[in-house]
Amino acid sequence: MKLLLVEDDPLVANSLMLALGGSGYAIDHVSDGGQAQISIATETYDLIILDLGLPDMDGLECLRTIRKRIIKVPVLILTARDAPKERIEGLDAGASDYVTKPFHLGELEARIRALQRLALGCDIVVETGELKWNTKTRTLCRGDEVVELSAKEHACLEVLLQNLNTLVTKQRLSSILSGDDAPVSFNAIDIIIHRLRKRLEPYGVRVQTVRGLGFRVEQ
């Protein structure tokens, strides 16, 4: 997998090249917007990591130029500008994701992987406990064995797995599960979760309850 790193600060650039290189990525490094344009014109990259504070042009300007030429390549903005307004501007200019300095290396790599999966349009498999959830085929398996769930349990688990490690409020579950003619009450949600928890416990999957707020499944 080939990455282009556009970063003017040698300290950050060198550390990233060492760390990402150690994780098996091939990296080309340029330190200004002009060189970035040339590299993009001559080489094909799977992902571009772009710093916003470039010496010759604004990073957002650089991003807009890239987007004029290639629509699809994922661009991950790496910047010290972290005000919400600046994040919004970055995403609106065509960035696929936004990471503010300083960041955790593991998080950066996870985001690179996520962007790669999205770009390839491949089956995304969410793993939790001993189970694997395929988001495309919407099946839950342990190894080759398919774990069967009721329709409501299935829908509930899907929402929880789509938001892995994140809180899902009861309101949200209720509004997703409710049809126009068949509203699902909070009590019904509690019952579905209770059954789901019992069903998944043997596979080492824990559905956590956050009292008064909602539920969460941890990877």
Next chain:
Amino acid sequence: MSSNSGKSMSMRSALLLWVLIPLIALTVLSTIVASHFAQGFASDFFDSFLLNSADSIAARVHAGKEGIAVANLPAESQALFGHNGEDRFFYRVVDSEGRSLAGNTSIDLPMPTQAMWHKFGSKKVADRVVRFCTVPTLTAAGTVIVQVGETVNSRSRLLHKVMMSILLPQIILICLACLSVWFGVGKGLQPLHQLQVVLRSRDKPNFSPVAIDHVPSELLPVLGALNDLFAGLGHQFRLQHEFIADAAHQLRTPVTAVKIYTDHMVRLGQNGPSHSALLGLEEASNRLTTMVNKLLLLARMEAKTTIETSEADLNQAVVVATNTVIQQAQGRHIEMIFDLPKVAVKVQADPDDVTELISNLLDNAIKYTPNNGSVWVFVREQQGAIVSLIVEDSGPGIPDEHKENIFKRFFRLPGATGAGCGLGMAIAKEITSSCNATISVSDRAGGGASFHIAFRKISRAV
């Protein structure tokens, strides 16, 4: 207010005093002068009557064969001479040897001597002042002296009336002058009062120029100087904040590199001899990262000088903030318990700021709660368009002497351990004041701390 406010005299009282002193002096002076002249007028006026009375009596003196006879004065005439009973009228007629020929007087008028002829005099007789005159009249039988006198009630009454007619308008004038000074000065000082209100309403450092309506020209230089001072202070304030923000921003790049190298080395050095040292390095770089981020956030919040007007959904902010800390809580078996209203609660605040605020409160609560403890979050709609966010924990609580200090920058409770950097609560305080909310801390009823933030609610009616 300054400590010398007790000694200082109000401008209003001072002006009143300065108006009152000359006015009262003027009144006293004019009263003395008027009294002098009025006494003269009244005296001349009544004396001419007295003289007429004396002449009338003299006309009744006849020199006959048996000597001098004086026709009796009828009671009606005496009453007339006595100003219709208001005063008592006395008269006597004596010959040149001083023998009394006629009269009604039992009082002791001075025996007329030649020196008193054609003259008026006053004498105090039995607690009454009596005005008298002595008129000689020549008859065939020699000189007869007529002496008439009267009490001075009518004179006093006239004098009194004249004095009142002069004094009363002057007293009214003084009262009116006092009133107009009192209210006039009050009205004139209105801009000062307005200035005070404007300055006091600035609870955040706000160095924008003060503008008040209808500034009197006397106040303009003061206002100008004040605004110059504000401009200077504001500039210094901005420079200081810019420095903090720039410093934090500049620190980010090396910190990022440190963090990347450290993460990478921890990964490489697993099970190696320097693993524990690397873990320490990772911990230190994490804390450095947190510190730099919080410092920058604090600088950004402090740089906000306007009150936030956007709206945030408190429930939503609680959910987003909870996601940032839930792992930490679960890892230490701390139960988080929420009690939120079923419907969205909109408050006057920036959504990102409120999320940051709640994250800081939750992070703090979890940090100070022992393993297997609890953290509670309540959102309650109060009366008067206030929404309360309450975050409680089952930790050790905050001693009373530190309840104010915890909102200060870099303050940490004595004996506190862990990765806190002492900026979380300062940020929380800045965020609350930027959205016109208030934050306070108290003891939770079963032990632990209870943080209470009162937001301004945005009413659902559009």
